[in-house]
Amino acid sequence: MVIGLFIANLLLRGAPFVDLFDNPRTSFTLYLLTYSLLAYISLEVGLKKGDEFDLVHSLISKQRRDREKIVDTSVIIDGRIADVCETGFIEGTLVIPQFVLHELQLVADSSDSLKRTRGRRGLDILKRIQNQAKVEIEITEKDFPRIKDVDAKLVALAKKRDAQILTNDFNLNKVADLQGVDVLNLNQLAEALKPLVLPGEALDVMVSKEGKEAMQGVAYLDDGTMVVIDNGRSLVGETATVIVTSVLQTTAGRMIFAKRKNGSQKTANQA
Incomplete structure (x- = not known):
């Protein structure tokens, strides 16, 4: 649109006959129509080119996504x-x-x-x-x-x-x-x-609640992964060191099974 106004300004400056009209209203109307028409044409061309650019961009993006x-x-x-x-x-x-x-x-x-x-x-x-x-x-x-x-x-x-x-x-x-x-x-x-933890690794976890099965305790890693601790019900509310026994990966996420380390209830810094 700015380009259209610029072109209109150049045209009217180069058209001295506009000032020859006796009626100022006629001159003003001609100025207004010229500016409006060229601004509209410029806007339409810009929108059309913008759509074409978006189309080309989307095609290029799709081509990259669909790379062989x-x-x-x-x-x-x-x-x-x-x-x-x-x-x-x-x-x-x-x-x-x-x-x-x-x-x-x-x-x-x-x-x-x-x-x-x-x-x-x-x-x-x-x-x-x-x-x-x-x-x-x-x-x-x-x-x-x-x-x-x-x-x-x-x-x-x-x-x-x-x-x-x-x-x-x-x-x-x-x-x-x-x-x-x-x-x-x-x-x-x-x-x-691959799993962030492997069987045999030690984890320090905060046992937050009881598990569904008898004597189980449940903790969570920072990323939300559930850690089910065998014989860990007595550790609820405490931070304990546990040993990973297995990692179960499903479409719903990952679950870690662990056991208490050497029967210890708390980590060394809490002992």
Whole structure:
């Protein structure tokens, strides 16, 4: 709109005939109409261009969200990719090169029983992923005959398609990183999601209430995780050191089971 007013001002300054009208009202009306018309046109153009910009921005954002992910043999045989796909965390298209399928078939046909089992498991995992509605699968025939190494083929394909590589192969991860290819490593994801505590670790917790079962006590970590303490009912209202016996992870969250440390009721600083 500001641009429209600026243009109107330039036009009227360059139009001395406006001042020739005998009636000042006529001159004023002409000024007003010119300013209003050009301001309106400028506003409409600005809104239209703004909508186009928003459309382009949304398309670019969607393209980034839906970026292709090229799958390697190791992540297929591993099997966890099927579970991750079922959760809906994987967006975009999973691209499976024909040379990866060929490598997987060679493993499934191996004379070694262990390799053969792993290869057939990989084929079953692929079928499971294909039957899911939450992810799209593309089998590509694109190959690089001059490149013999499968990992190098994957990197070349990812570069050509501006795609990410989905793997749990440490060496492939390193090679891809060195060549500027983005990698999604399932092992790194699993490491990030591992329990903060493991069986055998000691925790200092405030036992806040009795548990549902006989003689149980219940405490909570800072993040809200429930700690169920076997034989901990007598510790209610006290801070005690407990030993983690197991960690239960469910879709609703995490629960820690623990026992009293050496029968002690309180931590050392309270003794």
